[in-house]
Amino acid sequence: MTTEGLTPDETDELARRARDGDRDALEALLSAVRPRTLNVCRGVLPHSSDAEDACQEALLNVATKIGQWGGRGRFTTWLHVVAVNSARTTYRRLKNQAVATDTPQLERPDPRTTSVIAGTRLDLLEAMETIERDHPQFVEPLLLRDVYGMSYEEIAQHVGAPLGTVKAQIHHGRKLVRPLLRGTP
Incomplete structure (x- = not known):
């Protein structure tokens, strides 16, 4: 079982219906995948509020670009990439904002x-x-x-x-x- 109790096949079916224009299926899909999407974003962005922003961006991208999911692979694989890209975009935006504020540069942490x-x-x-x-x-x-x-x-x-x-x-x-x-x- 996946998040919210859906099997991978059920998630794919819900995504197919959403891709084909079923608004109720889209709402159900977004609700079902939100926890997974947030976890992916948290894996990239350490601050909860930043991860929340990236998650919202990812879910918006899913809603507006679900037609790009070809249906050949699992929907969750496509979702994962959308979430990673949203988290990276959020990171870039935050980094650019930090540079634009002209704050003193902190020393880079030693990994x-x-x-x-x-x-x-x-x-x-x-x-x-x-x-x-x-x-x-x-x-x-x-x-x-x-x-x-x-x-x-x-x-x-x-x-x-x-x-x-x-x-x-x-x-x-x-x-x-x-x-x-x-x-x-």
Whole structure:
């Protein structure tokens, strides 16, 4: 059973009905997946209010873009990616706002001595932002695998790439991220 007592097949069926224009199904779907969406956002953003904002953005994206879910894979896989992207967008927005306020820059936490809750996830987001500039193909598979624990097969299906390609992208992405997490260029 998934969140709110729906099986994966029931969730997919509700999503199909919502995608086909059933407003009641859409409302039921959004209610059913909200806890899962919030948990994904909390996995990226350590502050509850920021995670709530990202969750709301993700649910709005689900409501307005559900037609983009092709129905080939599980709805929850598509939802997961929407939630991750919303959390990353929220992070970027917050980061830009912080820079715009011209506050003094705080020293970056050292991931070797900082707890996961206190800041390592933010270091990971910074690392992802850095590698995304030159290697965008590595970011999504790496986040989905190493942060959210999705299987290689689910990731391959979602991104529409062969399994071997996805594994190689994750391997190369890890090689690029490691030095950034250690605080070295």
